Amino acid sequence: MKILTAAQTREADAYTIREEGISSTDLMERAAKAFTGWFENKFQPSEEVHVFCGPGNNGGDGLAAARLLHERKYKVQPYIVGDVSKASDDFNVNLKRLPQELQPIHVEQPSAVPELTDTACVVDALFGTGLNRPVTGLYGEVIRKLNSSGATITSIDIPSGLYSDSQTPEEGAITRANYTISFELPKLAFLLPQHENFVGEWHVVPIGLSQKFIAEAKSDLYCTKQEDVQQFLKPRKKFSHKGLYGHALLLCGGYGKMGAAVLAARACLRSGIGLLTVQVPQAGYPILQTAVPEAMTLTDKNRKHLSELPLEIDKFDVIGIGPGIGTERVTKTAIGQLLATTSHPIVLDADAINIVGASEKLKAQLFKKKLIFTPHPKEFERLVGKVKNDYDRMQHLREFCQEYGCYVALKGSHTAIGTPEGKVHFNTTGNAGLATGGTGDALTGVITALVGQKYTLEEACRLGVFVHGLAADLALQTVGDIAMTASDVIDHLPRAFLHLTQPLP
Numbered sequence: 001m002k003i004l005t006a007a008q009t010r011e012a013d014a015y016t017i018r019e020e021g022i023s024s025t026d027l028m029e030r031a032a033k034a035f036t037g038w039f040e041n042k043f044q045p046s047e048e049v050h051v052f053c054g055p056g057n058n059g060g061d062g063l064a065a066a067r068l069l070h071e072r073k074y075k076v077q078p079y080i081v082g083d084v085s086k087a088s089d090d091f092n093v094n095l096k097r098l099p100q101e102l103q104p105i106h107v108e109q110p111s112a113v114p115e116l117t118d119t120a121c122v123v124d125a126l127f128g129t130g131l132n133r134p135v136t137g138l139y140g141e142v143i144r145k146l147n148s149s150g151a152t153i154t155s156i157d158i159p160s161g162l163y164s165d166s167q168t169p170e171e172g173a174i175t176r177a178n179y180t181i182s183f184e185l186p187k188l189a190f191l192l193p194q195h196e197n198f199v200g201e202w203h204v205v206p207i208g209l210s211q212k213f214i215a216e217a218k219s220d221l222y223c224t225k226q227e228d229v230q231q232f233l234k235p236r237k238k239f240s241h242k243g244l245y246g247h248a249l250l251l252c253g254g255y256g257k258m259g260a261a262v263l264a265a266r267a268c269l270r271s272g273i274g275l276l277t278v279q280v281p282q283a284g285y286p287i288l289q290t291a292v293p294e295a296m297t298l299t300d301k302n303r304k305h306l307s308e309l310p311l312e313i314d315k316f317d318v319i320g321i322g323p324g325i326g327t328e329r330v331t332k333t334a335i336g337q338l339l340a341t342t343s344h345p346i347v348l349d350a351d352a353i354n355i356v357g358a359s360e361k362l363k364a365q366l367f368k369k370k371l372i373f374t375p376h377p378k379e380f381e382r383l384v385g386k387v388k389n390d391y392d393r394m395q396h397l398r399e400f401c402q403e404y405g406c407y408v409a410l411k412g413s414h415t416a417i418g419t420p421e422g423k424v425h426f427n428t429t430g431n432a433g434l435a436t437g438g439t440g441d442a443l444t445g446v447i448t449a450l451v452g453q454k455y456t457l458e459e460a461c462r463l464g465v466f467v468h469g470l471a472a473d474l475a476l477q478t479v480g481d482i483a484m485t486a487s488d489v490i491d492h493l494p495r496a497f498l499h500l501t502q503p504l505p
Helices: 006-020 024-042 057-071 089-097 137-147 193-199 211-216 226-230 258-270 282-291 329-341 350-357 377-384 390-404 439-452 457-479 486-491 493-500
Strands: 048-053 075-081 105-107 121-125 152-156 179-183 201-205 221-224 247-251 275-280 296-299 318-321 346-348 371-373 407-410 416-418 424-427
Touching: 006 024, 006 211, 024 057, 024 089, 024 152, 024 179, 024 201, 048 057, 057 075, 057 089, 057 121, 057 152, 075 137, 193 390, 221 457, 226 457, 226 493, 247 258, 247 439, 258 275, 258 282, 258 439, 258 486, 258 493, 275 282, 282 296, 318 329, 318 439, 329 350, 346 350, 346 439, 350 377, 350 439, 371 457, 377 390, 377 407, 390 407, 390 416, 390 424, 407 457, 416 457, 424 457, 439 457, 439 486, 457 486, 457 493, 486 493
Parallel strands: 048 075, 048 121, 075 105, 121 152, 152 179, 179 201, 221 424, 247 275, 247 318, 275 296, 318 346, 346 371, 371 407
Antiparallel strands: 407 416, 416 424
């Protein structure tokens, strides 16, 4: 699913209007009906609904939604904020459509905003995606009053004051929505951590925008959904054997962190790898042999740290390295040897990323390699340097992937996968239960297994991140997000893969 800019979304609106021979007001009515349909499923007619509208098309959406909710027996009060002398044509059409008993209150001073209880519902329709300046003055005061009211706020299309695809100036007020209902496609702003307190829980509702326009629109930003990963999921044939599904090598573990190797190995096996070998420091040998009997275990000459590569490294199809290995000098040397000598695909996580990020010499060895990095935000900054905000981080992600020809799965609530072509794929599965130690080790195992099974590096990243998050979503149903552990995620990987083999409802 593509993510379009605000300008492209306006073009999609105009294209749809021309293609279908409808008016802009007709399309606005579609959007209002889609919003109202979602609202009806969430809130009861017994709850008071206060709809705050600006003078533009977003305000027109709000007026249309107020009318439709009134027809559905909700107790609705619309408000018009500011000067309507320059209101948009579609706003004026919907203002005239309001029934006599639903006349709006004009808000020309912040004091005109009533004291709202925490049981009230507010619909935010002050500003949409066309905003190009900070929200200050009367509008800013109204937004701040609504934010402090305690009412449940639902924003139409985007929270008022928030830019959809660029950094919002700090001086402007932004609605802190509990829910945001976007039309047809999500906005880039929804997917960035810095906007969590503004966007809240977001949903996309279809309004019939031209699929032809969307298909032809140029974008480097995408959301990965289930139907996307199902397209390249590889079914197994009846006459299969383990040799067909790859032999992976995991270089993991260190003294006191052998659990990381166990988690990565278990996740790798649960993700379909045919054969798995794990090399660990000597202290880890009995642990791996006991905890992961399906894996073969090699021991490093060093008792506590990774310090060498296997002699027969060429027999492996993919190498995963990083979980629990530490940053000892001998380990840095081993990683340097790995980058210098192997042509195999490599998945780098955790301390392997930290080691590479701290060495310009190692970075120089990244070119023309088949590499996947799986950093969390701090590890990513060790690769690229400090970033100013999430938009800056996305730009660094693109530039790093393009410069080194690699893939990066930048972990987060919507893990962002950067590609050598400069594209970014945002994931749509997962929950807060993943915010616990070991889940990143599990992801390393999942992606390593998929690369070993001859998925392309992009497919392995997108499918791996999606199924890892899906496993967490399935685990959420039984253990919740507070008590979830990495082992819970791994235990639910079979159900996640099975889920992907089922047709969409």
